[in-house]
Amino acid sequence: MDQPAGYLHWGFILISWPNLILIGLMVALFALALVLPFPGHSSSPEKEKKL
């Protein structure tokens, strides 16, 4: 933890690995939020009405 972070240097892109990993996790979490079903919720208002 007391060491400087490693960096990805690709062309003009320079970003630390911890930041890049965090951004990757955020994108993955965002994608999961779009596709994962919400608990106790049907896929359409018509189906919900029938419950």
Next chain:
Amino acid sequence: MKSRVGDESTGSWTAAARRQLERRLPWENLLPDRQPFYVGSWVYVFGVVTIAALVWVVLSGVVLAAFGPQWWHLSSVGRFFNSLHFWSVQVFFVFMVLHLWGQYFMASWREGRAPTWMIGVVTFAISIVAAFTGYLSQQNFDAQYIAMNAKDAVNSTGVGGFFNVLNFGQMYGLHVMLLPIAIIALVFLHIIQVRMKGVVPPIGHEARPVVAGDLRKK
């Protein structure tokens, strides 16, 4: 004496304010027990998690402010609260950005919600300043390093005459008092605006599908 409650003709500003509030923010909008169908998505949870993280940021910050830097650096309980404050800030920012992405791709400024969006933008900007002043308020070498490196950048913007990153008292005062008050007030206003206009429907659902308990079923 005749009651004036409900008298539409009165010129009183309190009556006018009351009528405005009753019209724009009825109780069923302020404290709803049902939400429209499309709110059943994890994307709508990001904002709530951001608020939950803000609560932890404020609570842990109050404890840190009460006991001071020696305590949060040298005692185990102090270091725990220091970490709690730090990591709740990380959660706050991560989920605020996820909330921003969700609302951006939903174009959530639609249908008269531009003020809600703008308040969110300003809150985000002030939160960044609050985080920066937090790094300067740690009372360790890291804070000194950040302050020494930041002073030239801040001075180059022209605000250095007022915003002096080397002035610990100013940075700490901004961090524990003025900026939190601004953020909490803006978040409160943001929530009120969401309650007034309702949660933005996904693109393509402008017709607002009606289900039992739909807020706008009137």
